[in-house]
Amino acid sequence: MNREFLLNDIHQVAADFWRQAGAGTVFAFHGQMGAGKTTFIHALCDTRGVKDAVGSPTFSLVNEYAYEENGQQKKLFHIDLYRLKDEEEAIRAGIEDCLYSGNICLVEWPEKAPGIFPDHSLHVYMDVLDAQRRRLRIGNN
């Protein structure tokens, strides 16, 4: 996937993202401050059927959300590593446990702890084109 989109179209892009993601569970979102990582992750959560109010993990590194899939309760992690000092701290905070849990993990600022990501992680890149327009690309690194 490599496409430009406006904020208005974000839910359509999120639906397409999930179709393309297949069985992937760990998604690393790269992009500068304000690129739209949190905004897009919220759209991904909405599209996936997360009912709890989706916030930004500003005070905790990890937010856990519930959603239903084929009549089963599942959970999804939204992780923001921005305030991490190093990988050591990520490990102490139990981030690896989330990443290897088999649950969907949507992670901002993966650059803060690149070494803890499983090989099967999908890397997603967001770029600012202008005030309302972003480019989203799913790549392999």
Ligand SMILES: Nc1ncnc2c1ncn2[C@@H]1O[C@H](COP(=O)(O)OP(=O)(O)OP(=O)(O)O)[C@@H](O)[C@H]1O
């Ligand atoms: N097409 C778009 N997609 C996503 N966000 C957009 C788009 N157009 C405008 N925006 C705006 O850009 C801002 C993106 O902020 P957001 O908090 O999502 O960025 P972020 O990448 O998570 O930043 P940070 O690294 O600080 O966590 C929001 O104010 C959002 O409304």
Ligand SMILES: [Mg+2]
């Ligand atoms: Mg953010």
